[in-house]
Amino acid sequence: MSETTPSPTGQPAAPGAAAPSAPTAPTAREERQEVLLSVRGVRKIYPSAAGPVEAVRDLTFDVRRGELACIVGPSGAGKTTLLKIIAGLLEPTSGQVILEGEPVSGPPRTMAVVFQEYGRSLFPWLTVRGNVELPLKNARVPAAERARRIDEALEAVGLAHAHRRYPWQLSGGMQQRVAIARAVAYEPHILLMDEPFAAVDAQTRADLEDLVRDIWHRLGVTVLFVTHDIDESVYLGERVIILSSSPTVVQEDVHIDLPDERSQLETRSTKQFADLRHHIYEQIQLAKAGIVPAQIAAGVTQKEV
Numbered sequence: 001m002s003e004t005t006p007s008p009t010g011q012p013a014a015p016g017a018a019a020p021s022a023p024t025a026p027t028a029r030e031e032r033q034e035v036l037l038s039v040r041g042v043r044k045i046y047p048s049a050a051g052p053v054e055a056v057r058d059l060t061f062d063v064r065r066g067e068l069a070c071i072v073g074p075s076g077a078g079k080t081t082l083l084k085i086i087a088g089l090l091e092p093t094s095g096q097v098i099l100e101g102e103p104v105s106g107p108p109r110t111m112a113v114v115f116q117e118y119g120r121s122l123f124p125w126l127t128v129r130g131n132v133e134l135p136l137k138n139a140r141v142p143a144a145e146r147a148r149r150i151d152e153a154l155e156a157v158g159l160a161h162a163h164r165r166y167p168w169q170l171s172g173g174m175q176q177r178v179a180i181a182r183a184v185a186y187e188p189h190i191l192l193m194d195e196p197f198a199a200v201d202a203q204t205r206a207d208l209e210d211l212v213r214d215i216w217h218r219l220g221v222t223v224l225f226v227t228h229d230i231d232e233s234v235y236l237g238e239r240v241i242i243l244s245s246s247p248t249v250v251q252e253d254v255h256i257d258l259p260d261e262r263s264q265l266e267t268r269s270t271k272q273f274a275d276l277r278h279h280i281y282e283q284i285q286l287a288k289a290g291i292v293p294a295q296i297a298a299g300v301t302q303k304e305v
């Protein structure tokens with residue numbers, strides 16, 4: 001991935017295996033197996049005037065290096081709460097988040113976040129280039145390196161021609177591209193995206209989805225993408241983590257076995273896509289009806305509740 005990726009730790013030798021003469025670089029496959037982010041028993045209770053609100057009950061899952069995982073769940077399921085906890089912006093009541101072996105206790109240096117409200121996340125007095133450059137300046141990246149990364153990121157999102165323009169001179173979709181370029185130029189080890197395309201039109205949204213998959217492919221960055229759109233989660237993800245209604249647990253962790261090469265027209269019209277969408281939709285309906293995974297395992301159906 002990026003040049004800033006720390007080298008992974010060496011693997012212990014298998015019993016009986018010949019001792020290697022020198023440490024070898026992990027294969028791409030080994031890197032993909034490595035857990036990058038671990039969410040362990042996370043619970044969040046908000047204090048409120050009307051009494052404590054248990055938003056998240058118990059969330060546990062891992063995200064491997066290089067994975068593109070989506071999180072979906074009904075409205076109010078605690079998606080934003082979870083994301084803020086992962087991003088170190090909110091403290092869990094119990095449990096912890098571990099990123100690259102270190103507990104998260106504040107915004108991690110190796111993480112970038114793209115929010116839904118691109119309008120508020122860009123500085124109107126800075127050009128496109130200035131917006132992308134700001135976090136790099138803050139991180140004291142040398143000028144020549146900054147210029148290279150900005151050029152590459154703007155090229156990747158198709159905005160090289162617009163680098164001197166100001167955010168208010170751009171469409172909503174272009175502004176969100178700037179936010180993505182800013183995150184990519186930072187070369188994070190993990191990119192969190194919180195419903196980033198909820199405020200753009202359908203055609204722009206489809207283009208931006210393809211952009212995310214393209215960037216993920218080319219840069220190998222780990223992506224955790226939160227959305228309330230089931231179709232989007234299936235189209236984008238290698239995996240979809242379905243959250244229950246609040247107080248939240250993981251309803252199901254679904255492997256998306258669609259081919260790696262995806263196209264808006266063809267992939268979305270396959271039976272495999274329809275089956276996955278159907279399954280996730282059903283799970284979310286169960287979640288909304290308050291049927292938790294243990295009941296599903298015991299064969300409880302929506303009609304019986």
Ligand SMILES: Nc1ncnc2c1ncn2[C@@H]1O[C@H](COP(=O)(O)OP(=O)(O)OP(=O)(O)O)[C@@H](O)[C@H]1O
Pocket residue numbers: 046047048053054055073074075076077078079080081082228246
């Ligand atoms: N600061 C707060 N104080 C009290 N309760 C809160 C607070 N923030 C969120 N909640 C409650 O926690 C639960 C989860 O909220 P959260 O915003 O994380 O859900 P969400 O899945 O992101 O929702 P949506 O999809 O509608 O954006 C909700 O019941 C919400 O009312």
